[in-house]
Ligand SMILES: [Fe+2]
């Protein structure tokens with residue numbers, strides 16, 4: 001029997017946006033019926049946990065309400081973002097402490113039959129926080145201890161958009177320097193897949209750049225084409241991973257007709273007006 005893992009992402013929960021909570025409730029009802037062995041949220045659990053305790057508290061109670069085992073890694077809206085010029089909410093010790101207070105650890109190592117699942121906090125990787133170095137050391141130990149298990153990595157931001165050697169600093173991916181540090185550790189043991197969120201688009205191109213990179217869609221909203229380039233598919237849903245004890249696996253997008261496809265570009269009251277792409 002395969003281990004059934006439901007990867008949900010970008011739920012953006014807050015009492016201030018009932019529309020996103022309604023989508024979560026719909027997803028939660030589906031998952032409670034399905035009873036997967038584990039739920040992993042790949043970040044942006046909350047609308048603005050980076051600054052609002054109550055959003056993280058709500059996200060915690062919503063996930064506990066699943067009545068299922070669940071794990072999570074933080075997203076930029078949970079703990080802040082890469083400290084690039086103009087970043088309004090840089091990841092810092094205060095934000096990380098808030099996450100830990102409400103949700104728990106910002107990384108995880110979980111063994112299931114034949115597999116080691118490793119969750120990483122992509123949001124601190126470009127910071128000088130001691131937690132960033134501690135995480136790299138924990139990753140080394142997690143890989144050393146994997147002892148022949150298949151590996152799956154979970155983090156909020158994808159490692160890259162198209163190529164691992166892209167150098168541009170972008171909002172959408174792990175920055176180049178930490179990306180290469182992580183890859184140098186991962187590649188000798190070649191994870192079966194790297195699963196991320198953040199882009200609010202579904203994408204699975206099979207193995208490219210030497211790794212299977214699976215992007216989960218959001219369960220809350222998309223960013224419309226006027227505001228974000230389509231590099232994957234703009235749908236809502238989640239990813240079902242069936243992990244077999246021999247290290248083989250199947251991953252697929254699950255869409256739920258009851259999820260309402262909100263476009264954040266048409267909801268300026270949530271995160272402010274989104275910048276339109278140049279025509
Ligand atoms: Fe998000």
Ligand SMILES: [Fe+2]
Pocket residue numbers: 043044075076077156197198199
């Ligand atoms: Fe995000």
